[in-house]
Amino acid sequence: MTLFRQIYALLFVLFSLTIASLAYVQFNETQSFLTKQMESDLNNASHSLSLMLVPALESGDTVATETLVNVLFEGGYYKQIKLTWLVDGKQQVWNNAIRVQNVPQWFIDLGIFKPISKENVITSGWLQLAKIEITAHPGFGYHEMWRILSNTVIVFAILFLVAILFARVGLSIILKPLHALSEHAKKIANRQFGPDMPTPKTTELKELVQAFNSMSSQLKQVFSSLDDEVSALRKKNLVDQVSNLPNRQYMVSRINGWLSEPNSGALFLVKMDWLEDVHSQYGYQVRDETIKLLAEKLHQSLDSVTPSVIARIAAYEFAFLVEESEHEQLVSYLQNLIRTVNKEVSKAGCKPNEQFNIGIAERSGQMNVSDILAQADNALQKSIKDNKVFHWYENNQQQLFNRDEWRNKLTYAIKNNQFQFRWQPILDNERNTPCQRELYCQLTLDGKVLHAGQFMPFIEILSLGTMLDRCLIEAVNKHHLFDRNYEPVAINLTYQSISDRDFHSWIKHFLRNHKTPERICFEIPEASVYSDLSACEHLCDIIRDSGAHFGIDHFGRQFGSMAYLQNLRPSYVKLDQSFAFIEENQHNSELCRALVNVAKGLDIQVIVTGIQEPEQLARFSDLRLDAYQGFIEPPVDIKLE
Template sequence: MTLYRQLVVTMLLLFVLLFVTAYSVQFSSTRSYLAQQQETTVINTVTSLGLALTPYLETSDIVGAESVINAVFDGGFYRKVDLKLLAVDKEISREHEIFLPSVPQWFIDLDLFEGAKSEVVLTSGWLQLGELSVEGHPSQAYYQLWQGMSQLAFWFVMCFVLVWALLVLAMRYLLKPLHDIEHHAREIEQHHFGKAIALPSTRELREVVKAINSMSQKLELQFKEQADEAERLRHKTFIDEVSGLGNREYFLSQSQSWLSEHRQGTIMLVAVDMLEQLYLEEGFAARDSLVKAIALNLRQLCQRYNDFALSRISTNEFALLLPEFEPTVLTALGEEINRFIAGLVINPVSPHNISIIGAGVLQQQDTIGQVLTRADNALNQARMNAEGAVVIKHQPQKNDLGRLAWKKLVEHALVEDNFKLSSQAVMDFAGHVQHEELYIAINQEDAVHGAGSFLSVVEQFKLGEKLDLHIIERALRYLSDNSQVKLAVNLTAYSCGQASFWHQLDLLLAKYASAASQLLLELPESAFVSNKRALMTPLSQLRVGWGIDHFGRHFDLLTQFGDLRPHYVKLDHGYTSQVALPDYNDAFLAAVCRAAHSMGAQTIATRVETKEQVNVLKTLYVDAYQGYISPPHRL
């Protein structure tokens, strides 16, 4: 129970206790007063009636005596008036029950009043004339007590309601600083620092608010320092200082991650040979200026893809990792790159070989060395061919499909539900399963195609929304029958940017409400490159847990996740694949993990394959891991 409710309930209970005490005292005193008043009335009635009857009894006027008794009996509240005439041995008696409809019977049944009674002997000198007895009726006392106590209870209830309303308003006003502190504390817990709380007038609360504001400022500063540290280590480890792109080490780690996911794509090398001559003729400033211009244009060109890696791997060479694999498209892309690089050069020092391009298409079972050798051979061949040459090294394989064939295959799988589902456990270092990640593949007659083979086609032809909703519904059906499982489903970057997807997702979650709490959604980090602001609203309203996949792949996003609230982040494989090597520098990985922890998110290492990797990760800031050390199993 909240402090606000505790205070309100406590004060209302004290008010009720005060009311019950005051009401009890008033009830008792009123009852005693009415009983005493009735007794006094009966005594006075006996005395006055006896004086009025004595003259009639002395003359034996029985009719007169009856008239006097009738007059008194009818004019008051008496249960019984009895006169015994001793001289003639006769009795005059009047008796009746008075019914008061305005007093409930249960109140009368309480026997609060017994009814006063008084007797007196009427005499004339030494002669006893008769015995007079008067018994009062308690109905009038019940009536007066009921009316008085009912009105008192009514006003007490009215005062109680009024006090309740005023107390609620007063408590809300007085406790508003505490509510602000609670709200601010929750924001701090989610690493949303916001503005400082206004200082209240209450002295004790003022000191608490000052402490909260001071702590918030220190935590915000600490978070900024951690982000700055990650940024500094990023530049030191993975960034080329001149171009602002990734360096060779970054490109190799990203390529290794890409290959480990068995994704289709191409490594494209862009050699700008004239940079060396430009340096000799005009100096490093002119060369660096052209490098920055080329880097900017390459970055803008790569934005057309949802996922990519871009680096400057040597003085004169740039490397692109793209989800494109068709030679005709790659040739057109290479020619486009050559044209814009040529357009950047004013009065070139040499008209020949401004830039040349060689590309190697990724093949199944490729290693990073093999694909780089293929791309480098293509670049050497382009250098020997002619100015601005583009050479694509592609070895068609038996199961290679064109983009339209892949599109048709995915659409057919959506209609026929030809998807094979499997899952892989995410474990903490105590051996407990945190959740399982869902993997999909397409069953074909003679082959099984993993998601990496067709996801680029799904993104290109905007099939991500249909695919994601289809897989999520299958996952929810599975979870409905397996209440002990938590399942994470990966979303495509295209779906994340579609308002219609989030609407349909809400409908699905409402349809499978009992299983929704077991579902987790994983958004690729690339989805936040252009859609971060648009994602804020649906993510804040999302009724299921969610995480960020490939966290840390896009460096410029690391310091921009502070206003998000992911439940977990999965670290990019490029940072964790080599943790067991003797010369591995874990400083940047630690910085990325601390940045994630600053958001309140759990950190998960991916594609862990050996116990040695697990032991190293355990010593870092990693909370859990997954990989082929715990192979996927079919659902």
Template sequence: MTLYRQLLLWMLVVLFLLISAVFTIQFNTTKSYLIEQQSTELNNVVNSIGFALSPYLKEKDFISAESVINATFDSGYYSQVKLTLLDSNKEIIRQYPQRIDNIPDWFQSLIQIKAITQTTTLTSGWLQLANLTVISSPVSAYIQLWKATIQLVLGFITSLLLTAIVLSLVLNKVLRPLKQIQKSAQEIAHNHFTDPLPTPHTRELSDLVIAFNSMNTQLQQHFEQQAQEADTLRIRAYQDPVSGLANRSYLMTKLKSWLLHKPTGGIILLKSDAIEDNYQQSGYEKGDKLVQKLTNHLKELSTDNVTIARLNQSEFMLIAPNASEDELMDTARSMLHMTSELNSDPLGIAPLQAAVGIVMCSDTLTITALLAHADNAVNKARHEIKEPIALLEINEKKTTPAIGKQQWKILVDEAIANNLIHFTFQKAIDANNAVIHKEMFAYIKKGQQCFNAGQFLSAIEKLNEGTKFDCYIIDTLFNQLVGKTESVPIAINITQSSINDTGFIRWLNSKLQACSEMKQHVLFELPEICFIKNINNTSLLCEIIRNNGFKFGIDNYGHNFSSIGYLNKLRPSYVKLDFSYTSQLDNQVKTDVLESITRSANNLSVLTIASRVETIEQKDKLTQLQIQGFQGYVTDQLVNGK
């Protein structure tokens, strides 16, 4: 029970006791007064009738005597009148009905008002004429006492209600600062920090609010400092300080992981002679400005799959898994166009001081060979007449023709129309090998061929066709889960194009409202790039998901080298760390970065899940670094081995 209710309840109890005491005193006083009034009236009427009856009795005029009795005792205040003549023992008796209407029987049985009997001897001088006995009637006293009781009860109930309303308003106003402290304390318990509370006028509460505001500010600063430290460590280990892009170390980690998993797609190496010349001729300050100008444009090409890094002063590399030759050529031209803007050539006739080399990847390549081929491609591009772009094809055994974006779109539309989309699931487990959730992966099976989502998602994303695919996936999964009691939630990945589609957001809101029973069985996983590039639409989608009782997580957390401060604002249920942070656990600097990032998320009660965990040893090391969830090859191995 809340303090407000306890205080109000006890005040009302005390008030009720006081009112009950006043009611009892007033009730007994009224009752005593009515009994005394009944006795007084009886005494008066008996004394007065004696004088009226004596002359008639002396003259033996009994008819007149009866008339006097009937006239005197005609009201309902008496139950019986008995006149006994002493000389002849003749009696005159009058009985009056005792009917009490509109008074409950329980009241009469609970409240006892006894009839009063009074007897007197009528005389004429020294001569005794008759005995007069009068018995009063308690009916009038009952009626008056019942009316008085009703008035008292109504008056006291009204007073009690009015007092309760006034007390509730007063207590609510007095305890409002305390309620604000309680609400803010609950928010802080979930690591949600609020604005400072206004200082109340009550001395005790004023001191409490001042102390609470100070504690709230200190905790908020502590969490912000931790987030800043995590960002600082991450920048030192993985980010180029000038461009803000990934550095060579991070790029090597990405390339190593990419080449180990049957890579498709390719890399693009951009060499800017303009930047190199400015460093040599004008110094670092001007060269850094050109780098920053170029990277502001290059960041527009970044997605959750695409990694952009700065190799040295004037070289930039882009990794594009699952990209086709045409897509790489389009991206290379975009990069070349961005580089052309560095030239101060308003007429556009000066030669372009840049070259771009493209290398299609092969599973037989090493990192050293891949970088060497990229350098060769750049050198080859310098000799191109039309545009300084060269594409180097390494995979000579390739027999499958490349599929373009429009072909992928046609294939996806056909798969949706003919239900050719199938699903696989990968479990995410905790440190005790208990399943947290299952992530759903879609693939298209057409005839004997299978196409995983990584092959076609980037193509339909570029065509802004992800919404249709996401709607189909959500509809299909919800229909499959109807009537089932799935104990493990299923995570659905949402594409970036859907998050930026207001029509999809409205559709999803209606879908979630209509399927509220699914909130325990379905999670939504959003790519981190959306929190960087499209924070407004992403915040709206997160709010809709949360308001409907569903939960969401962030995929590829930490991939885009932005501040992680958005965690405190949006509060996802979990984050899946980019595998680059969890793949080199023997490097102490990178381990410190991972531990700092994980601590920042854990302090906000956000579950951290490591992706691509391949071995039990890797899982054990990650557990020591406070990682709470694991997903990868080791997952099925541990779950099935239990």
């Protein structure tokens, strides 16, 4: 029971007791007063009647006697009059059949008033003439008692309702700061640190609110300090201080993560010797400023083509990692890269298409970091040797389909639900048992089984993400995959679905009509959070309110504040796969620890991904991780019903 209801109930009981006590006193006083009044009337009536009957009794006139008694009966509440003539013992009895009007019979049956009788001897001088006995009728008492009690109950009821109403309004006003304090405490418990509460006038509540504001401020400061620590570690260990781009260490770990999962794309290595001319002519300060401006221009120009990771890996060498892109998109990326560099070369007074070279290695088959770096470097050296702007490392793997063929085949596959499913268990770190399963899809085209990394770039390019997500969710639900195990099933959402408000409405309707929404998880890539935070917040609110769960995938990959965790409040985060390749002696382990502390500080589960061997998992033993995922427990095919 809430404090408001407790106080309200206490006031209700106290007021009820007060009214009951007053009613009891009023009842007794009224009963006593009416009884005395009836006794007084009876005495007066007996005395008056005795005096009036003396002449009639002396003369023995029974008719006159009866007339006088009847007059008395007509003027008051009397039940019986008995007259005994002492001369001959004759008795006369008069009974009054008065009925009490407007008084319920059950009230009369309570027996509140006892019968009252008065006996008197009528004399004439020393001679006793007769004995008269008058019994009062209690009807007058019941009538008056009922009238008084009815009026009293009506007044008390009105007072009671008014008092209860004022008590409710008054308590609501008085306890409003306490209610606000309760809501504020819930937000603090959920690690949501909003503005300070206004200080109430009540002394006790004022001190309590001030204490909560202080605690909230301190907790907010702790989270901010953790966020600042993450930013500082990133800047220290993973960012080039001149260009503010990621450094070689970050790029290598990012490539590791990219190659550890099915994907597509390419690696560009660019050597810019014209920057050395700028250094020799204008000094290192102008060179550094030129590098900084060049980094800004590269981001502005290339991000419009496709998202990529741009890193400065040496004094005059840059690396460009383009993920989830098909060949035509890579060609467009290369054209924009050359165009942007030529503009900056011309501004520096150098000749376009000279003194910079580009080597491109496109991902194909199973590759490791050494393979892709070696291919890109060979292409770069070939470009330098042949005095060409770029060289594309020869790749014998032919493109499966052109863009129009991909559009037709993917659209047909989505409409006819031709996808197969696999899932990979996510293991609890303590019990080593599955706590969740991540769903993957495959597609068979022209007799070839394609993994998501092969066709997902075309899904994004052709804006088929929303269609695909709806198709997969409906297929999973149709085959009852959510109900096959007790652990939840995680589904990755595409960028298009996350930003599509029509998809938000559809998923809201789907979850509300689902029997077990608590067994459904949706994973949102961290890049989507930074690119469209408002859409992510809207989608996450829908998922949470429907009883389902969601998590952040590739956590820690992006350079930015972790403050979004307070707004989204995900159930879990998955550390980016690049952290699985951090060696114990590397400074990046400090960054990983800081990221884990940020999530743990907000009571968010942390899952490490990309675990291939037990030795990798052992490196995270002291970070209090909740679960792990990787090819240490590979995906398995799902047999559909």
